[in-house]
Amino acid sequence: MDKIVKVLQKLKNEYGTVPWNWHTRQNPFKVLIATIMSQRTRDPQTDEASKALFERFPTPEHLASAPLEEIEKLIKGVNYYKTKAVRIKEVSSIIVEKFGGRVPQDMKTLMSLPGVGRKTANCVLVYGFHKSALPVDTHVHRISNRLGWVRTKTPEETEKELKCVVPTEWIPFINDLLVKHGQTVCKPIKPSCNICVVKKFCKYNEATSQNYTQS
DNA sequence: AAAACGGGGGC
């Protein structure tokens, strides 16, 4: 079996398959809004806030005409909530007025929306429309490099290289699994390599553990 | 390419 698949299988065994923001998936508009909310924000906060928001304003039409203050209040708790409230309303209006209430299905149009960058657009494509898209955030970028799967400077490079080395059927799981691993074990600073289930496949661990195993 | 944005939770 391929080495990368082995690692992904181990991570899947460790962390399970329940995706973040599961209640929004298969609804492209909800995926879009919830993903904007999730930027630089921890999971549980976003999850609760997005549920509250969609209960009150379930569609682009509702959000486009919602009072800004009410949106702010409902999503308070997520990072940048004031800026995001403005963008959520803007995005909803654009979708209603320019796209007939439908979320665009291509990278370029998605990224033209306010508050939507490459990572968010890819989330919409893969979780909303089941396309073969790979959202790369700081965790995916960092861990892919530590493991030695890629050698890249930017998230976009990582996205392209990962798509070449990871089997298609695993693409939709990469983000969830590596983010979970990155939050709990493979942290940006002082990663807990001693408890890592994939350390024997990891270049970073190989390089850093040498200092201790010698002598 | 680097800084700003901007706020709650963990240590």
Place this chain on the structure above:
DNA sequence: GCCCCAGTTTT
């Protein structure tokens, strides 16, 4: 109290 964070936009 300080530091960090499922990014995007602006300088």
